[in-house]
Amino acid sequence: MPAPSSNIRRSAGARFWIGLVHLWLGLASGLVVFIVSLTGCLFCFQQEISAAWYHDVFFVPAAAGAQPLSALLRTAGDTLHTPVDYITTYRDPSRAWEFMSYKTNDTALTYFGNVERFRSVFIDPHTGRVTGFRDYKHDFFNVVKYIHWNLLLRDPIGQPIVGWSTLIFVVLLVTGLVLWWPRRWTRAARRAPAPRRWTRAARRQAFTIQWRAHKRRLNYDLHNVLGFYTLLVALVLGLTGMTFAFQWFYRAVGAIGGAPAAALVDTSGGAPRSLDAAFAHIRDTYTGASRIGLSPPSGSTLYLSAYDGRETYYNRADVTIDFRNGRMSTTPFARRTPGDKLVNMNYDIHVGAIGGLPGKIIAFLVSLVCASLPITGFLYWWWRRVPPGRRPRSSRLRR
Structure with missing residues (x-):
């Protein structure tokens, strides 16, 4: 059967070049992808953790009515000794209202130089009592957010690095799916006199992690199998991240469904x-x-x-x-038009909040897997650099 054999060889050649692209793009972007994924994972539950940690600041005894907003605004300005730039009020009578002051220095290189002030005062709307302060400039979750956003650099410097690394990550997900796809399932292989394609061993190799296998085999499964299971959500996280980083992508998404x-x-x-x-x-x-x-x-x-x-x-x-x-x-x-709605939903999709607590849990787990992929991918490449004769037989991975 010369024709199927020729097709299989061509398929293997295509996989070789796709694998080469996957390898070098992964090595080029791996560190940034690891940092961005890990910080995204840490940020998922920042609202829940902050609400518990600063409970006495965020929450007040529930009561009816509220003081005039203008009076509360004057109290906030006198307390902060700076202008108030944004106010967040709540329908829930047990929540304190937040008065935020924010100022940047666009000539600075890093986040800490760029943000001159970023702090809030929280006030009981019923009594006008100050319940506490937050210094967001040095807040753990805010620093994590800006590592995720721009690697703690100015936006014109840091965001392109994050954006292009995210775009490369999207390409890696697609090429990774091609490499994950077992050869025996290809069209050429189906025409060849090959063994049954859906054997138990084939399914086990493609969809399960062999926890008791040699460390190289386990690392291979952690990279390929976990990458496969998280592919769709990881693509959503990557594409929504690109909307923040690239104005052209933001405009393209917003153009869906016509003008606002x-x-x-x-x-x-x-x-x-x-x-x-x-x-x-x-x-x-x-x-x-x-x-x-x-x-x-x-x-x-x-x-x-x-x-x-x-x-x-x-x-x-x-x-x-x-x-x-x-x-x-x-x-x-x-x-709003469909594109305008999609742009407005982008942040909530990106952090998983649009799905409530289950959505955040999914975003957390997938971000954690995304952070692991550069590590397992690097280890797989590094271990394969050892001459074949010196590798244990169990580590020779074949699909």
């Missing part, structure tokens, strides 16, 4: 014209919102976001109020 829908504009001039009145209006309008975030008025314009999800950011309504003429524009989540 126009905001609903109320031109009657009847919108509230003060901070307290505007905040009360939004709370009464979006009764299902678990939290409302806003920036203190910039000139005469107030920007607010009402979030429906308890920990997610995508399902929100963005509101802009002009105090000068009483005009208000609103962009609810339901009016």
Whole structure:
């Protein structure tokens, strides 16, 4: 049967070149992929851990009513001795409200030089009592996030490194699937007089980890089998990460489904014209919102976001109020185009929050596997550098 034999040889040649691409791309990006995956794994449960660790800061005795937001804002400014840049309020009466102050230095090279201040004060909305402070600049999870985001470098330097490494990782996942695919399942092999393809041994080799095998065989299985099982979720994590890193990819995702829908504009001039009145209006309008975030008025314009999800950011309504003429524009989540919705969901998909606690657990486990792949891949390459005659027979891996 000369034809099938020729096809099999060509298939093996293609696998050789794909394997070579997989090897050198893996060696080039492995360290960054390991760092980004490990920090992503650590960041998955930061909200739950922070809420437990800083419970006395984040939570207050539940009570009815709240002091005027403007009064709480003055208290926060006097306490921080710096302008407040963002406010997060909660519908839950047992949550303290957060007043954040943030300033950057865009000429610095590293994260610690780039972030001049990044701290928050938390205030009991019922009594006006300060419950505590957070210095996010030196906070463990925030440092982990910025290692993940830009390797603690300025965005123009660090983000391209992370972005291109993530793109390479996506390519590695695809080429890894090709290399994982057993030769006996290829079309050429099916036409050749080969043994049965779906034998128990074949399934065991492709889908299970041989925990009692030689360390080289075990390492091989940890790389190939775990890589196969986590492939789809790892691809989602990689592609959503690329949306942060590359503007061209962000625009391409946003272009799905057409241009963003126009905001609903109320031109009657009847919108509230003060901070307290505007905040009360939004709370009464979006009764299902678990939290409302806003920036203190910039000139005469107030920007607010009402979030429906308890920990997610995508399902929100963005509101802009002009105090000068009483005009208000609103962009609810339901009016967004599919691409706009996908862009807004990107962060929540990336961290697994869109699936609640199960989604975070999946993101955590897959990120952990992704962090292991550069290690097991490097060990597999390193051990294969030993001359074949010196390798134990059990370590000669054949598919």
